[in-house]
Amino acid sequence: MKIVVDENIPFAQQILSQHGEVLAVDGRAMQPQQLIDADALLVRSVTKVNQQLLSQANKLKFVGTATIGTEHVDQTLLNDQGIAFASAPGCNAIAVGEYVATALLAAAEYRQQPLAGKSIAIVGAGNTGSQVAIRAAALGMQVLLYDPPLSEKGALATSVSFDQVMAADVISLHVPSTKTGKYPSYHLFNQQVLSKLKPEQILVNACRGEVIDNQAMLNIAEQGQSPLLVLDVWEGEPTILEPLVKYAFIATPHIAGYSLEGKMRGTSMVYQAMCQALQIEANDLSEQLLPEPVFSTITLNGELTESQLSKLTQLVYNIFADDRRFRQHGASPVGFDKLRKFYPQRREFSALQVVNQHKQANLSALGFNIQENK
Numbered sequence: 465m466k467i468v469v470d471e472n473i474p475f476a477q478q479i480l481s482q483h484g485e486v487l488a489v490d491g492r493a494m495q496p497q498q499l500i501d502a503d504a505l506l507v508r509s510v511t512k513v514n515q516q517l518l519s520q521a522n523k524l525k526f527v528g529t530a531t532i533g534t535e536h537v538d539q540t541l542l543n544d545q546g547i548a549f550a551s552a553p554g555c556n557a558i559a560v561g562e563y564v565a566t567a568l569l570a571a572a573e574y575r576q577q578p579l580a581g582k583s584i585a586i587v588g589a590g591n592t593g594s595q596v597a598i599r600a601a602a603l604g605m606q607v608l609l610y611d612p613p614l615s616e617k618g619a620l621a622t623s624v625s626f627d628q629v630m631a632a633d634v635i636s637l638h639v640p641s642t643k644t645g646k647y648p649s650y651h652l653f654n655q656q657v658l659s660k661l662k663p664e665q666i667l668v669n670a671c672r673g674e675v676i677d678n679q680a681m682l683n684i685a686e687q688g689q690s691p692l693l694v695l696d697v698w699e700g701e702p703t704i705l706e707p708l709v710k711y712a713f714i715a716t717p718h719i720a721g722y723s724l725e726g727k728m729r730g731t732s733m734v735y736q737a738m739c740q741a742l743q744i745e746a747n748d749l750s751e752q753l754l755p756e757p758v759f760s761t762i763t764l765n766g767e768l769t770e771s772q773l774s775k776l777t778q779l780v781y782n783i784f785a786d787d788r789r790f791r792q793h794g795a796s797p798v799g800f801d802k803l804r805k806f807y808p809q810r811r812e813f814s815a816l817q818v819v820n821q822h823k824q825a826n827l828s829a830l831g832f833n834i835q836e837n838k
């Protein structure tokens with residue numbers, strides 16, 4: 465069996481080599497001839513799985529993407545050719561939740577304005593939006609969910625209007641990238657919408673860059689009218705609108721979901737799906753391959769203030785190191801991809817066991833691994 469895999473899917477080579485020849489390739493530069501005689505193809509979001517890429521695939525039976533987003537895969541084409549497909553829904557949702565919580569705590573500290581009591585509108589209440597909602601509620605924020613497709617299905621207990629979204633203290637975007645359908649997300653935040661936002665607000669984009677019209681955002685920022693921006697994703701990646709970077713409070717190269725645990729879940733999910741499609745027995749080694757965290761226990765001797773909570777989140781996830789590297793090296797196309805390829809090991813909050821003598825309630829909801837002292 466031949467399996468072609470993006471070289472940036474962690475643990476994939478160790479797990480897949482149990483089943484045959486593994487060809488690990490640069491996902492952005494994948495070539496049709498690499499798929500000759502391939503039985504399975506595992507990609508990340510940077511590979512366009514389309515007619516051109518599959519033009520020489522003579523044996524392909526399965527395509528998997530170790531990501532939540534699927535807009536890079538032509539699923540109609542796969543269906544027409546009888547090729548099974550799987551993505552990894554929710555695999556890195558916790559990482560996105562932790563990214564947003566860390567960013568918001570840092571923003572609150574910077575502005576000297578606590579999050580508790582503030583409102584947050586979550587646009588897209590699926591896997592990643594829900595993880596953000598859990599953490600925002602744990603921080604004492606009023607959570608407003610905006611998700612018309614889910615509301616229409618009756619799957620949201622409460623929902624708000626777009627006007628209520630626009631009035632929230634924080635707006636966090638968690639929708640797939642779509643240009644068609646009843647609720648397209650492409651440029652959902654266009655010039656007209658963006659110009660209604662106020663500098664006191666915070667706008668977070670950790671879904672897809674094109675949900676915000678980046679040029680319009682830049683024009684508004686240049687006039688000093690921008691909300692505080694937390695931008696993990698950019699229109700046109702890896703060729704981004706570089707001048708926008710300096711207006712963001714936090715700017716990162718599409719790594720919100722890049723926890724090691726999130727990547728491991730992604731690998732595991734597509735591996736299991738591949739085995740099912742190819743009718744082979746799975747031997748998932750991913751849990752075993754996850755290394756011990758560098759530090760694992762911390763004891764808290766008092767109730768943490770919001771600012772101390774911010775320090776705790778940054779102890780596990782140093783978001784400003786990501787921001788710094790991006791500003792120094794990441795705004796060019798080569799730099800952008802390089803930072804993502806050589807991203808340091810980032811662990812989820814659950815990798816830190818917190819000895820919580822004061823039984824502070826919100827630490828567990830934020831995702832830390834709590835050990836209560838009797």
Ligand SMILES: NC(=O)C1=CN([C@@H]2O[C@H](COP(=O)(O)OP(=O)(O)OC[C@H]3O[C@@H](n4cnc5c(N)ncnc54)[C@H](O)[C@@H]3O)[C@@H](O)[C@H]2O)C=CC1
Pocket residue numbers: 532533534553554556557560587588589590591592593610611612613614638639640641647648649652670671672696697718719720721722
């Ligand atoms: N920055 C990063 O590293 C990551 C980015 N992503 C991106 O985030 C997106 C969302 O991920 P999940 O929450 O896991 O997806 P999901 O499919 O679980 O949830 C998306 C939600 O958005 C809603 N939605 C769709 N169009 C909408 C619109 N126009 N307005 C409001 N709501 C709308 C859907 O009904 C759905 O409930 C992914 O498609 C992916 O593009 C995902 C993981 C990591």
Ligand SMILES: O=C(O)C(=O)[C@H](O)COP(=O)(O)O
Pocket residue numbers: 472507508509510530531532533534556718719720721722804
């Ligand atoms: O899961 C998704 O969707 C994401 O956005 C991933 O975090 C993107 O990772 P890459 O596949 O671009 O490495």
